[in-house]
Structures are given as structure tokens and as C-alpha cells.
Amino acid sequence: MKICTVLLSHEGGKNHDGTGFFVAHGLIITCAHVCQKFQSYKAYATWNNRDYCVKVRKCSDDLEKYDLALLELTDKEIKHPYLPLEERVNVGDELYTFGYPGNQINGDVGTYEVIGFDGNNLLKFKEGLVKNGQSGSALLNLRTNKVCGLIIISLDTRQDIGGRGVPVSVIYEYFPELRKLQAVKENPFIPLTEPIKIYQDLFGRDEIIEGIFDILNAGGSVALVGEIKTGKTSTLKAVQELAIDKLSKKRKVVYLDLGNIFEDNDFYFALCDEVGINVENVQPPTGYLFFREIRKYRILLLLDGIEQMTWVGFTAPLRSQIRSLANDSDPPFRLVVAANKPLTQLFADSGQDSPFEGICQELFLNPWNATIIEDFITLRLSQTNIQFSEEEVKIIINDSQGNPQKVMQYCYELYKSKS
Known part of the structure; x- marks a missing residue:
């Protein structure tokens, strides 16, 4: 219930006016008397520890008959759950x-x-x-x-x-x-296979995200280690979204999916393109020329799938330069890299040393435990008229082994069978 509730205020969030809660996508219901100053001042809803601008969509003038108001978020892209409404109520409830x-x-x-x-x-x-x-x-x-x-x-x-x-x-x-x-038209257990692209939709990873920013703000870099489909890409996307607010020192955030990069020149070209270094119709700078350009910037470099760097197309000089550019008191790079193996094992098959060992502190994405899975299911179902039984939830916990994608898939199929 808390996750659907907002604190309402005016004048930049300085003045507390009351409470409201989400009743549909982008819509908050509250009392009309709570909104009396919203016509003269900017209004804000504090949700999930952030302030969002809201505007009055409809507000009653007759407080004795309808002490009600409906507010809407000005940012339509915010994803959030909302509470289901039910007219039935009995004495003694x-x-x-x-x-x-x-x-x-x-x-x-x-x-x-x-x-x-x-x-x-x-x-x-x-x-x-x-x-x-x-x-x-x-x-x-x-x-x-x-x-x-x-x-x-x-x-x-x-x-x-x-x-x-x-x-x-x-x-x-x-x-x-x-x-x-209030009628939910689509299955709440989506996406089935794609990464979560918006932080508000990511579940059960708040602690590890806080850990990532703690290490970055202490002057370190991070290796995010987890099995396939445990949420590494989704977590990197969340770091990308939150960096502007959570980094103590401003850095340009660059995300690279190494699944789409096949050799050294590809890497240099992609990085220069994202940073804004002009490489149109020319070879991208490498070695010292690259260092001369990149040292002008301070970058948070998010590398997804660093196990790809064991491929033949990636050379030791590139890996060495990435390490060098992240190894200083105020280096051009701070790194958050995602890998499916611990750093000591990552390059073992190729006979190469890991360029990230000793530079990146490892954080492990563990499977969801029973409590997280139960909370996740409860949250997603809170927007619907459908419930899962305790036995059904236990089966999902057991069969998924805590893998977030498997949890999503099992829940999707169960919800589909009930709707």
C-alpha cells in the first residue's frame, strides 16, 4: 500500500498539505481541501523518495458534497502501481x-x-x-x-x-x-524476456543499486556478477537512469552492450560516438590519440557483457587501456561492468588476465528469496482483481529457484489462466 501512496505539498515540496494515492496510470486521488493552494503554487507529489510535479485535473468546489480532487503527473513516462477500488463495504469490516x-x-x-x-x-x-x-x-x-x-x-x-x-x-x-x-487490460507480469528499462519497474534490487553508488562515490569501480537472466542489464539501466541524482561528482554516463561490439575498432568507435568525439568517416583514435581525447572527459562507463571481451577481436592493449583509464584518483573512467562469472574466472579459458580484477569491486546479483518473490507477486496483483493462492506462490518459488525472469514467466502464465 505504501508504494502506491504519495505525500502532497506545494512551493517546491516545502509545505505538507496531505496525502494521496495512485488510482490509475498517472492519476492521484485526494481530498479537495488538500489542494486549496495548488491553484496558486506549484504542486508536488513525493513518491519513492523523489518529488514529481502534479497538476489539478478536477477538483470539487462543493466540499460538503464532494471533498474530492484528481491530480495528474506532468511526466507521463513515470511507471508506478496503483490501488484497486471496490464499492462493497460492510459494517464491521x-x-x-x-x-x-x-x-x-x-x-x-x-x-x-x-x-x-x-x-x-x-x-x-x-x-x-x-x-x-x-x-x-x-x-x-x-x-x-x-x-x-x-x-x-x-x-x-x-x-x-x-x-x-x-x-x-x-x-x-x-x-x-x-x-x-481501474480495469487492467494487460497482464501485469511483463516484460517476459526484455530487460527492465525504467527504474520504477525494477524490483528487489534497491540494495545492490545503493551498493553500486556507495562504491562509485568512494572512488571505486564495480563488477556486477550474476548468472544469465538474473537482471544485470536491468540493473545497469537503473544505474544509468539514477546516476544524475546519485553520483556525488558529475560524470557523463555511457552504456555499451558488448554483444553488439565485435573488435577493438568497434569499441573505440562506439565509445567515441557516445561521448561525442567526432569520428565520422575516419578511423577512431586508439592508443595515445584516444587517451589524449578521452582524458578531457569524466565518464561513468557501463559495460554490459564483458565476457565478450574474451573474443578473438578484442586485444590485450584495449583491455589494458580500459584498466589504465579507470585506475587513478580522478580517472577519465569509473566503471560498472556486468559479467556472468567472477572476475578470477572470467578470462581463465583464454589464458588472459582479467583487466578488471583489482580495479572493480565485485557485487553479486543473487536469486530472489521467497520474501522478495512474494512481495513482487503481491505488488503486481495489487493492480488487478486476481489473486494467487499460497500453494500457487510456493510452486512458483520452488520451480523458479529465484530466477527473476522465470518468476515473471511462471506468473504470466498463471495470471493468463485465471483472467
Whole structure:
């Protein structure tokens, strides 16, 4: 639920106004009273530790009838999950919420019990404290595992006596388009074979990504080691996306897939092209000429599939120069390389020394454990009306052996059979 919830603020994120949550792609629902200053100031939604600009799509002027507002992200490319809505709610249902009270920027949870509906058709709940700043928080019905409303008011911010919320039936009445947008049209377990290209879609690799940037910012380079289809390319793509915010010293980020590069000249040409060194219709510079050009730059070089450098077309001088350019206190290169074997084994078959051993600190992409797989499945299914049984999840865990791509494929087929 937390992953679908945002903190809403204005004036560059300095002022906390309330809470909201994703209800469809690019859309956030909250209370109209939370958005009172959004007409005069820039509005922001803080999600996944980043601030995103939002604009008001529709906001009610009649707060007594519809204390509701729908916001939209200005960046349409952001990928995120959203919460499923359900109109059914019964007296006695247990509710769970997550929101951002004014004094708790990391968020807080609450639990309540449904009493019924008041004369204004608002959902009334008891046995829990509703704090300032929780307006707009989702009310998750633990019986249906779907959102049945959103918080609009506390009965008393100092006592655990509950509050009131707008039910989903009223949300659909004011925002009829949400009923269609809530319907998921495609299988959530995709892509099946392609790398994950957007960081928000990458799952279970936050810790290793943080480790990569810790090493880079400490003046080192990294070798990302993992078996085939464990997410090395996806992790490199995430590093490429996040580098501008997470590198302590600015570097130009260059990603090269060595599967498309077959020999030394190919490598030099591709690198010069990405950096911006003009090599049109001429031989790319090598050796000292290359050093003379490249030393003007500070580059984070992401090399995908470095096992390809054992091929005949790649020579020892090229490998030696890459090592030299990454081996200094402030070198032209900082490296993040992806390999399917540890560095001590990588060049063993060719009788060559690894150019990256001693330069790159190894980080290992381990298979997903049971907890990560369960959390991944729960997140993807949170956008749908379909559930997997505990036994089905156990079979996926056992048969996939924690391989992320196999997990995705098994989940895709199971979801397809149920939809």
C-alpha cells in the first residue's frame, strides 16, 4: 500500500498539505481541501523518495458534497502501481491505512472498524486515531484487500475515535472515468524476456543499486556478477537512469552492450560516438590519440557483457587501456561492468588476465528469496482483481529457484489462466 501512496505539498515540496494515492496510470486521488493552494503554487507529489510535479485535473468546489480532487503527473513516462477500488463495504469490516501525518514524513499506519454510513453518505469508522495530514489516505478493506474509500476528516485528532471517509461509490459518481481506468487490460507480469528499462519497474534490487553508488562515490569501480537472466542489464539501466541524482561528482554516463561490439575498432568507435568525439568517416583514435581525447572527459562507463571481451577481436592493449583509464584518483573512467562469472574466472579459458580484477569491486546479483518473490507477486496483483493462492506462490518459488525472469514467466502464465 505504501508504494502506491504519495505525500502532497506545494512551493517546491516545502509545505505538507496531505496525502494521496495512485488510482490509475498517472492519476492521484485526494481530498479537495488538500489542494486549496495548488491553484496558486506549484504542486508536488513525493513518491519513492523523489518529488514529481502534479497538476489539478478536477477538483470539487462543493466540499460538503464532494471533498474530492484528481491530480495528474506532468511526466507521463513515470511507471508506478496503483490501488484497486471496490464499492462493497460492510459494517464491521476492518480497515487499514497508510498516510503522511504532518510530523511524520516517513509515513504512518492506522487501523479502524467500519460503523456504517452517516446522513451525508460518508463512510464512518471507529477505533483509531486520524491525524492531521492523513486526509486523502486510502482506506484498505482487509476483507476484500481493496480500497473502499479515502479519509477526509478526523472525529478528534487527539483521541482514537476514528473519522469519516468518502466511499468508492461516491468517488465513481464524481469521477466516472475511473471505473474504466481501474480495469487492467494487460497482464501485469511483463516484460517476459526484455530487460527492465525504467527504474520504477525494477524490483528487489534497491540494495545492490545503493551498493553500486556507495562504491562509485568512494572512488571505486564495480563488477556486477550474476548468472544469465538474473537482471544485470536491468540493473545497469537503473544505474544509468539514477546516476544524475546519485553520483556525488558529475560524470557523463555511457552504456555499451558488448554483444553488439565485435573488435577493438568497434569499441573505440562506439565509445567515441557516445561521448561525442567526432569520428565520422575516419578511423577512431586508439592508443595515445584516444587517451589524449578521452582524458578531457569524466565518464561513468557501463559495460554490459564483458565476457565478450574474451573474443578473438578484442586485444590485450584495449583491455589494458580500459584498466589504465579507470585506475587513478580522478580517472577519465569509473566503471560498472556486468559479467556472468567472477572476475578470477572470467578470462581463465583464454589464458588472459582479467583487466578488471583489482580495479572493480565485485557485487553479486543473487536469486530472489521467497520474501522478495512474494512481495513482487503481491505488488503486481495489487493492480488487478486476481489473486494467487499460497500453494500457487510456493510452486512458483520452488520451480523458479529465484530466477527473476522465470518468476515473471511462471506468473504470466498463471495470471493468463485465471483472467
